[in-house]
Amino acid sequence: MKKLYSNKLVIFSLVLPGVLVFLFAVLAPIILSVYYGFTDYSGMGEAKWIGWENYAALFHDSAFGRSLLNSLLLAIGFICIQHPLAILVAAVLDKLQGRAEGVFRCIYFIPNVISVAVIAYLWKFIYNPDFGLLNNVLKFFGYQGKINWLSQQNAIWSVLLVLIWHGFGWGMLIYYTGIKNIDPVLYEAASIDGANWWTTFFRITLPLMKPVIQINVTMAIISALKQMETVYLLTNGGPSNSTQFAANYLYQQAFKSFRYGYGNAIGVVFILICIVTTVVLNTVFREKQDA
């Protein structure tokens, strides 16, 4: 068997599919994307080289600026609202034990199991000013007006709420697994020393969860940048780009506006932002670890 694996032909044939997939499904499209980013290609016909024009236009494009700002808002929402809540809920779940633990774990994870399309339409109906659940609940408590949850001013907050709610289960599950991996002996020792729940949480759970938090925060920021499906189905970036996100804007420009070149330029900037963010996050976390 050992000899089989040292045969160069075998190694070659085993590695080849992976290399081919990487070359043609990942590397080639990225290189093509960079090339098309410098052209005025409409998706059909000839592509004309226009240098940095797309990037210059992107710099002045308020809708693109708005979409990056929204991604930032979402990332902040994930880090400041979703994740603290997820850690707390995971810690509480861990303490619940027995059947309740399983039941609540399931309930919190349900939104992640449901398809994005269903989630988007569900919330579309919840937010509907005429027959939506939210306004009807308010009506029940005596509020007579109709709140437009997806108006120019409110829409971004309503969208953020859906995204934070939807991603909550994943975050919680990863934290929960992290907590489960903490040695129970530590908790026992703490309780013998007379530590209460909060002290154990801040002194044992949180510090030992650091690596999990790092992974989760990095993933949250990347997913905030990549956000597309829910927004596309819920508001499609509207009204008037107020809920626009970079990936959705890229799609609109490339496939609806026939600005394939411009769309690719957005894609390139987008990849750069993602890479820079990941590098920065890794550096920050590594520094902390070293310290």
Add this chain to the structure above:
Amino acid sequence: MKKKLIASLLATVLTVSTLAGCGGSSGNSTQTNAGSQTETAQDTAAQDTTAQDTATEDTGNTQEAAETAGGDVTIRLFSNLPDRKNGQGLVEQMIIDEYMEANPNVTIEVEALDEEAYKTKFKAYAMSGMPDVVSIWGQPSFLDEVLDAGVLAELNEADYADYKFIAGSLEGFKKDGKLYGLPRNTDIMLFYYNQKMFDDNGWTVPATYDELLELCKTIQGAGITPVAMDGGDGWPMACFLTDILVKVAGTDYAEIIRNAVAAGDFTAPEIREATQILVDSAAAGMFQTGYDSQDYGTTMNLFTNGQAAMYCMGSWDCSMALNEDITPEIRDNIRAFTMPVVEGGKGGAKDIAAWNGGGYAVSASSEVKDEAVKFLNYMYQPDKLSKYGWENGVGMSAQDQTEYLTGNETELQKQVMDILKEATSVSGTPINDCGPSVFKTTIENEIQGVSNGYTSVDDFLEAIGNACK
């Protein structure tokens, strides 16, 4: 020695399976090209042939060439009508089936996708080779880029002299005087209203825009939404703006828009006035709360559930009067009127916002171009698309339909037909489809912001102007 043999055998198997994997995927993609949603009996046979052929070359073309040589022809039709059992899709399929029956050597393979997916894949096809007959839109926002890429075949206009096309309906499908496609429908912008609700409350159809605003105020007072507007999609509101602009500018509409698009300057007083009217109407509560984020279905439901008194949409929604999902009390009482005149505007009551949008064309690179054109011409024989369309309540075609009246038309159908018949002028392409596609997406985004008061009229006009430059 034995191990070496096993090793080389294993390597061979792996290599072959990898190649077969590639071959398989190529076969699949050809199948998709050949029409994954085909409806024809010979479809299975065609797929079998493709599946057997695991070579990496484009099997579709070889197959097509072979068939042409043998006398059998396969025409690939790429359609934006995925529902083959109702409405326009059914009409299309009826004609296809008839054609194949009349021409046993011809197989028509249909691939149908929803409009947005259709337009995306259309682009992919434009790069890799178009199907033979395709759905198109005779509007600059779609057709300009397509014609620039040279993917559509030129048609001989003289061939269609006897096809009873409504005067001017071919214009949108031409470039530099050459014809590249044929229109399928005539669309009119309408206010649908609930006659019974109007009668019960003593409301009357407004004759002027001021009366409309007054009526909206009264309806609002009664706790009902005056006009259901699909503002979430952007384009219906752009059609609404077109409608107002037609009343403001009259027959100058097309020229004003053409000049504005050409110069990237939308500050013409007529456009400004029309936009201001839209803004004021929205501010006065003409539309439902949250209109700027609600989609087509939700908006239509507001009207068909009786929560809105009027509904602003194109004539294609006349089929509401035949829709059994709507309660008869509402369904039978749906009537329509056109945009009332604007005081001081040049457009009369009978200058209407109407255009010929969707249609068909033949691919320039088609290997069976002659057959494809023959089939296209067959579809457009006046007793085909036009007649079947009318009989199935699909709406008005771009051809004269008067011969095909059945006498069983709904009140709404008759009313809309009269509107078109009595029209003194029709606007042509709605504003959002008059410019390049960047302009289309920009105006459809920006119109939400201007109508809800977030953007000023000046900023709106500037933004849409810049999109044309």
